[in-house]
Amino acid sequence: MxxxxxxxxxxxxxxxxxxxxxxxxxxxxxxxxxxxxxxxxxxxxxxxxxxxxxxxxxxxxxxxxxxxxxxxxxxxxxxxxxxxxxxxxxxxxxxxxxxxWGGLLANFAAGAFLIVFSPFKVGDFITAAGVTGTVTEIGLFTTNITTPDNVLTIVANNKIFSDNIQNFSANPYRRVDLLAQLHHDVNHNDAIARLKAKISEIPNVINNPAPDVEIITFNLAGPVLAVRPYCNNEHYWQVYFDTNKAIREAFGEAGYPIPEQRYAFSSQSANGTPNDGNSAISSASMMS
CATH class of the missing domain: 1.10.287.1260 (Helix Hairpins)
Known part of the structure; x- marks a missing residue:
């Protein structure tokens, strides 16, 4: 060798x-x-x-x-x-x-459908598969969504495509929904006029459509106003918080009393005898 x-x-x-x-x-x-x-x-x-x-x-x-x-x-x-x-x-x-890995293929196919039908695009603010945030990427198998508290959430495409999708960026503006409680003794027309004037001063509130301020319901404390300004999607939270401040400031400047619950009773007692004339008393008085 x-x-x-x-x-x-x-x-x-x-x-x-x-x-x-x-x-x-x-x-x-x-x-x-x-x-x-x-x-x-x-x-x-x-x-x-x-x-x-x-x-x-x-x-x-x-x-x-x-x-x-x-x-x-x-x-x-x-x-x-x-x-x-x-x-x-x-x-x-x-x-x-x-x-x-059928699930991966399902996610891949769902991703292709998301691209073709385009219910949302990168940069849109959406709610999909129970996650709300801004779309940062649509990948082959998953979609990246950054939530308002700046947390990156990775969601499977198939889960998004098989669930309801809300696209808040699709329309040019959206509505802010808030409530304002009034006292029984407050003139609701005065309160509505004050709120409309105050809301018109808030930055980024659009004029068309104009803000809605109307009575939406009643409760034991008094009338409840629906306060609904409109704004672009990127200004939503700024308008939301500023509208809350406007409600507080408008009612404070007007000197409106603090809302409190009241209970109304009939002029006759349960056995049919008349009451002493007090047609409305508070629950606290009844307890005492």
Whole structure:
């Protein structure tokens, strides 16, 4: 046995294999840089055509995954592995994975439908699958929503598509719904006039449609006003809080009494004898 020849063959094989490893690493690095560069060019081209950012991100994700699969197949071919067999194996594995991971495929299909039907886009403020917030990304399988308290929430696309979706950004304006309690003795017309004047001074409240201030119901404390200014979606919380302040300030400036519950009784007692003339007394007086 000639150990020198064996050693030379081993060194040659290891050298060749090592060179292939280095070549594969170099190919991976260069190809990744080219893929990233190509994706940047595609993104720039989409932006120049004013394509919807949601659709752009979705297409770029698909292109990136496809190019990386092609890259892996090319590297395997570089090592002399039969790529046709690998492609068949990849297809078989895809079928097996698809059967085992049906939920992922459902999320993928739901993501495609979300892109096609476009019930919302990136930047919209929505409620979907029980989550309320701003859409930051629509991915292949999930959608990222940032809630008002700045928490990133990742929701499966299929869960969103199979549930109700509220898009607060779809219309040019939305309504702020608040209530204002009045005392029994307050003139409701005066209160309505004061509130309308006060609300008109709030920044970002739109004039068309004009704010609504009307009696919506009654309770034991008195009439209840529905206070409903309108504003753009991005100003909702500012208008909401400022309207609460306006209700407080308007009623305080008018000197309205604090609402309190009252109970009215008939002029006859339970046995049919007349009362002493007091037709309305408080529950506290009855208890005493």
């Amino acid at each position: 000639n150990f020198n020849q064996i050693g030379q063959v081993a060194v040659a094989l290891l050298t060749g294999f090592g060179l292939k490893i280095l070549g594969a690493i170099a190919l991976w690095i260069v190809a990744q840089q080219l893929i990233d560069f190509a994706l940047k060019l595609i993104r720039r081209g989409f932006r120049s055509q004013h394509v919807d950012p949601t659709l752009v991100n979705y297409l770029l994700n698909i292109i990136a995954v496809t190019l990386r699969i092609v890259l892996v197949v090319a590297i395997l071919g570089f090592f002399g592995i039969e790529t046709t067999s690998f492609a068949a194996l990849l297809a078989a594995a895809g079928i097996a994975i698809g059967a085992a």
